[in-house]
């Protein structure tokens with residue numbers, strides 16, 4: 001197996017014409033911008049985790065059936081400081097670094113006293129965000145970097161904290177019909193409170209205030225949701241968005257703020273300050289965009305870890321949302337570079353499989369319903385919302401697909417009933433044991449086009465015995481571009497078709 005994960009990539013500064021197999025229709029014109037880690041070694045030093053790598057920007061210009069590719073490293077302050085020192089001097093998610101290699105415990109302590117949490121990285125390696133006419137490379141700290149999409153040059157460094165009180169923010173914002181950006185961040189122990197802040201960056205600046213003003217200067221807080229815990233807010237990577245609602249999962253995968261505040265002096269990574277609390281619930285917050293307030297009903301579900309929301313939509317008084325969910329946080333382990341080597345298949349032990357789950361929440365009249373009743377009357381889903389006492393509702397998802405990640409949709413269909421998800425398939429291949437047929441059974445119905453839920457227990461989580469079986473199993477991944485049709489219009493013979501990546 002060719003393992004290219006940790007290898008430094010070369011920039012392609014001048015556009016190069018790509019070899020096209022097949023035919024690109026001439027109506028397809030434009031530029032695809034991508035972002036991701038490209039450099040994991042600086043001088044003699046090496047990052048620990050794949051998510052740490054220095055951001056490499058890519059552009060694919062599609063014109064008259066041809067594709068022109070170029071790439072350039074983001075010249076972040078982090079990149080410049082590392083290159084100048086010829087070693088890693090800025091901490092990333094899975095690597096704690098110190099500007100001075102000779103620092104002993106005393107000087108570390110001094111540094112600790114002068115800044116409890118060191119300034120976060122501006123190595124914006126995760127996504128690209130469009131903000132008005134401008135483009136930004138994004139990560140999950142308080143920094144974003146403006147870029148020139150044509151030349152991939154790095155422009156201004158923007159600190160979200162100048163405009164809104166957030167210490168971390170997602171790199172997967174949403175856009176409303178007018179092109180305004182809606183994003184979420186966490187404000188940590190600010191004035192004695194920790195809260196999740198939904199903020200809006202307008203697409204345009206009002207005419208009278210226009211002169212050279214960036215839309216960021218007009219950022220406003222849309223709504224904030226108090227964290228259940230002051231010192232351990234949830235980690236989240238994305239959220240759901242429809243015309244009228246915002247969906248935020250307060251999951252039991254949490255940042256430990258006390259650990260973060262002492263990480264620098266203890267010499268441990270940010271990653272080690274994240275923990276999954278399997279004894280906790282996942283709280284589902286639904287914000288009504290018309291009132292800018294969260295719904296009062298306490299919706300919750302079983303503990304899970306979600307990175308990617310796929311889509312959400314409203315149907316007959318219900319809000320449905322689809323996410324890729326795990327039963328633990330083992331995914332982060334998988335991406336340590338030490339594991340991404342020739343023995344990858346041996347080391348790639350995920351203790352849970354990414355599953356596409358559909359949740360449904362009732363938007364009205366939950367208060368008067370009988371305890372124990374299912375508030376979802378839709379025929380299009382088997383997801384349930386069970387009324388409990390104290391205005392609580394337990395949400396039980398429908399399992400749509402096992403073994404899928406990195407989902408994309410045609411964003412024109414965001415917030416609407418939809419038909420297609422484009423994703424990478426993650427294939428589960430257990431060690432042959434007596435129970436292999438059970439695991440196979442979970443997959444076979446999908447291939448035949450039946451509904452996978454039919455062969456799973458009523459609560460989708462595997463039983464204790466099955467979980468042990470999963471732990472014993474070995475995961476082998478086959479990345480495929482997977483195209484799942486079925487999600488919206490389930491039929492008896494729904495089609496799932498996979499196209500292997502070249």
Ligand SMILES: CC1=C(/C=C/C(C)=C/C=C/C(C)=C/C=C/C=C(C)/C=C/C=C(C)/C=C/C=C(\C)C=O)C(C)(C)CCC1
Nearest residue numbers: 051092093120126139140141168270307354405426477479
């Ligand atoms: C620096 C600080 C932080 C940083 C956080 C960062 C940089 C978070 C990055 C999160 C990312 C990039 C999340 C990506 C998720 C990707 C997923 C779920 C992919 C799954 C793929 C699978 C299962 C399949 C793989 C198949 C393979 C490998 C086949 O060969 C904070 C915010 C934590 C704290 C402050 C400081």
